[in-house]
Amino acid sequence: MKKKSTLSARKLALLCLISAVQSQISAAQTPGARTAAQLSQPAAGLSYADIADLADMAPMVAQARIGNIIKLRPEQAGTVPAGYQRVFVEANVTALIRGEGGISPTVRYLYDARLDARGKLPKLKKADVLLFARKGARPGEIQLVARDAQIAASAAELERVKAILSELVANNAPPRITGLGDAFHVAGTIAGEGETQIFLRTENGDPVSLSILRRPGQAPRWAVALGEIVDEAARPPVRGSLLWYRLACGLPPELPAQSVRALAAPDAEAARADYQVVLSALGPCGRTRSAR
Structure with a gap:
């Protein structure tokens, strides 16, 4: 008892x-x-x-x-x-x-x-x-x-x-992505050449940007920069890393009109296409905890 x-x-x-x-x-x-x-x-x-x-x-x-x-x-x-x-x-x-x-x-x-x-x-x-x-x-x-x-x-x-x-x-941990800022596109001197830069909005205000480079006869190349200066040696993030997660799970599915408001129509269209290059390369976020 x-x-x-x-x-x-x-x-x-x-x-x-x-x-x-x-x-x-x-x-x-x-x-x-x-x-x-x-x-x-x-x-x-x-x-x-x-x-x-x-x-x-x-x-x-x-x-x-x-x-x-x-x-x-x-x-x-x-x-x-x-x-x-x-x-x-x-x-x-x-x-x-x-x-x-x-x-x-x-x-x-x-x-x-x-x-x-x-x-x-x-x-x-x-x-x-x-x-x-x-x-x-x-x-x-x-x-x-x-x-x-x-x-x-x-x-x-x-x-x-x-x-x-x-x-x-980590001290250099990539910040949470809260949205997309301004996008810029510069066409090259020959057909099929161009460069796009897209600035991201982050929770803590740290600068993050995407750069996409096109050259005739080559697949588009892109990279992400964590900082004010775009490093020429920058590369896409490795899948299954925190930076990949921040981008794959934090970026919207399309480049909003606000981001390309200052661009001429052809440049805006090129920037949208380059943004899709990034999303395609990142692949799906892969969340399984819910149907999102």
Whole structure:
């Protein structure tokens, strides 16, 4: 009886924390621009862009082993997508990968677990996971940045997350792209020759530009410059790098009219065609967490 009483008291203590944690997590998971993205594919199918999205959103990334799991009753859970069960999780932190100010040895959070084909919860207890989160209101409480911000901590996934985070915090990390600025085009002296430069708008105001060069009888060449000066040695970004991700996932599908407003019609058309050269070379962003 003593053991049962102790377990009941522990369960009651955990449940008492649900209300405070739920109010924060629900705020981050209410319907909005990211809701569709939060209804995710399993972690095994996550692409570079998926992981980069999560890492970019999360001020805290930790590796942990799940301990206790408590299923929330409907009146406690709030709005939960069909096919999911909201659970209260207590996990033991094994490593803090990113985060200022440290982290509690044990963390508590809400998680929407995808149910299996039989409508049952997957086996979560003792699972090693990576958590993309922010701090909660109280010590030991965290808030996942998205519904799918808990993924399996396989060795390969751990190394991929660490590599992306290293790129994100580097001094020369490429900034987030917020839009396109002015485009310029200069036609060459012979047919088929020309150069286009397109300036990008960035979140922190750092200069980023695209340059596309055409020569007769040659395939168009393009490069991206991070800085005021276009380096002659600049090259396109490597697929699966942070710079590639910023461009492939941040550039709009077309060069807007505002960007070519000062150009003559032939030059504007050439700039639009050169912009499509860049998009084609970058390829699709590759997000799989939602149908975008």
